[in-house]
Amino acid sequence: MQFDSPSSLGWLALAVPIVVFYILKIRLRRQPVSTVMFWTQVLDEQNPRSIWQRLRHLVSLLLQLAMLLFLALALADPFFSWEVRSARRIVAVIDNSASMNSTDVKPSRLADAKRQAEQLIAGMRHRDEIALVAAGTQPQVIVGFTSRQKTVRNAVQFMSATDGPSHVSEAVALGRRLLGERQDGKQQEVIVFTDGRFDGVENLSSPVPVANDAEAPASGEALAQAPVKLQIIGTRTANLGITQFQVRRSLVDPLGYEILAEVTNASDQAVECRLEVELNGEAIDVVPLKLDAAGKWSQVFEKTSASGGHLFARLNYEDTLVADNTASAVLPRREVQPVVLVTSGNLFLQKVFEVNPLVKLTVVAEAPATIPAGTVVVYHRVTPEKIPPGLAFVIDPANTSDLFEVGEPIANPIVTRQDKDSPLMSHVRLDNVLMPEARQLTPTFLDQTQVLAEAVTKEPLFFAVNRPEGRVLVLTVNLDKGDLPLRTAFPITVANALHWFAGNKGDLRESLAAGSLATVTSNDFVRPAKGQTLVLRSPAGELMPLPASSDRMTIGPLDQCGLWTILEESAGNSPAELTSPELKSETAIPLLEIACNLASATETDVRPPEELLEVKTNVSPIMAGLGSRPLWFWLLLLGLILTTVEWAMYQRRVIS
């Protein structure tokens, strides 16, 4: 036996005062009384003193010395050499991905995994170390190596479920790296609590080949040798889920939108169910489905709505995984845009605005003196010398203004380069469009100018000016002589321009897969006033602060299915109101909403691989026995037991 802290044996010196006090205690305290006749009467009625009573002082002394011995030994922290030799270092990987929320194992696979992990922790022996790694959404070390069971047990209990994808392979690699950082001869092992629904499961349990590379890190051998045991949780239960739910604007109808929905049957039997699609709680479509075993169904719905709202798709089918039975999308509201067309007359130009249901068109011959904010002024040919502040679309300018200088006409310009990345040129091709008599334009402020299309002679034909007073678009095309008005590129260009002027309001943000990161820019919503803070509200109502001043930020991972909301936290909305399950519209107006769906065929298929189910029982739990506690614990326990015995004896002979 060895001691970690042999100096603590010095506490045994306390035996000296104990013995001294014992000897002193033999000389009893003298208590004068006026008469002993009453005491004689009382004590003579009691039993005569037994041998035990005569020896009890000596027994008490021996008990106290034994207590001291045990406590001093406990402080010295003794251990056996075999304890060091058999110590283990374990990485417990818990898969908390979406499929682990399946309820085929009650109450859920994740709860069962946590229960089994707690059993593993309870079976830890003294000097064993364990680390905890979460394998859902993002591999994450929850607790580093520790031998303190309570810490790991608390971490397991507080590990939350996610709807994100499984990353068990990455988590195992992370665990192996943790093990590789420590090389002290302990037995190493990675134990994975999972349902087996992740990529690379077939290769995981086999050891990684030893790297032959001479430059491999020192931990390479450990990485290779750390065995992985899979504890498979779950049954081959059937599940039906929405694996795709996306919405986009219609290319032909400004008010229209298209929904792509896909349903996957992850079971071995054919299934019949219904898919209901709702917009703001009102059903807009119901589709009866009949899916073969392991079959898929997908369809595109074309709908129209100017008001926008929340789109939900629901499967009326009860299975063990709830998260993929519902999918959502956010359909922004389409705003009507006022447009003032200043022209001496051009039917194409007038009609291209009139046919747009989102445009409120006013045609005038001369530029108005005052322009309401948000109004797009289209200057056709007649261009003021100074473009007024606000939004302006200059088409075929005939004269010079403060933003550009008009030069000589270009005979037959051919567009040889156009900015394909700009939203203004989305779905627009101008390379074969005839533009006779286009004017040569020279932008005044080159630093604010973005050329969208230019001729082979490098003259800009279509450019945007991002001036502080308002955005300006300039298109130098003679609409009467060219064939642009006859091309589909013309209405698309105008629609893109109006959309650009509107500041991308009404842009559709695609629904994200759970576990994704989302990038939010300053164009996505109106920034809050100074002093106000932004918070990100999860579908469950949890609040996370966001930086208010950043123009571009990445939020996430969004590991819960549902609507994530960016809110402005102010005096008007208390945290309690913001975290309530149902966010009231009068309490807080969302600045931005992001739909998040499971959208993963891997997670929807909750059936563990059959071959893993067969070897499931091979992962034997670690049995603790008496060795789960250090020796000092038992010594301390013995000391406490002796203290209790001595206390009881004292009570018996003195108090009671």
Add this chain to the structure above:
Amino acid sequence: MLFDGDFLKKLEYLSLISRRVFRGSVLAQRRTKQMGGGIEFADHREYTPGDDFRHMDWNIYARHGDLLLKRFQEEEDLHVYFLLDCSRSMGFGNPAKFDLARQVTAALAYIALADLDRVGVIAYSQEIIADFPLTRGKDRILSLLRFLERLELQGSDTNLGRIVSSFVLRPQRRGLAVVVSDLFDPNGYERGLDLLRHRTYEPHLIQIHDPAEARPQMLGEIELVDVETDSVRKVTITERALREYRRVFDQFQAGVAGYGKKYGLGCTQTTNDVNFEDLVLRMMRAAGAVN
């Protein structure tokens, strides 16, 4: 100093308000059976020749023509004996029980002297150790106080029966015998009191004990030292033993009270933490001497 000027003032005050203590009905009322030259009318009897004409009831003779002689009860002074326990057990407590015993004795003696009764004090422990002979008159109080103050605790075997045996053999008139003691008598206090009763004394008990004697608090391994006999006993006192002690002590106290009640004796039980004047007033109230 046990008896100072303030003490004397308190004695005077008590004597003024307690004229009737010894003439009252509780402590002892003893009027002589002899008819004689008193002033209190007793009854009539037939006139026989030779009787003193001065005692003829002439009013009855005038009305009925019968010669009747008026008889008067002759008064005589009361003898009050104080049997004061001076054993070492009386030194127990803070203040000592003995101090209160002497103060009460002095107070009652002063009241009796003020009432022209005769007072004697017999100090005893295992035997009679001092004697203040029968005396009369308030002017003797200072001598009495000096006597009480000089008394010392002594003796190792209190025996009230033996003391009373020698006390009753004295050639003296019967009277009130006030026993001031803790009555912690291993041989039993009843024998001495029985003897007093049988010899037509009127015993009155004033029993004093210390609260610590009634409710001791010590626990554990203890050597009990009897202050009277100096005997030592090693005991282990537990809570149960304490409870049993309290029961035995309460039983003893109830026995003392029961003895007094059984034989119609005056019995005052008190602790030593009371003032003597409060105790005397309490006794007088019990006797109906004061309101």
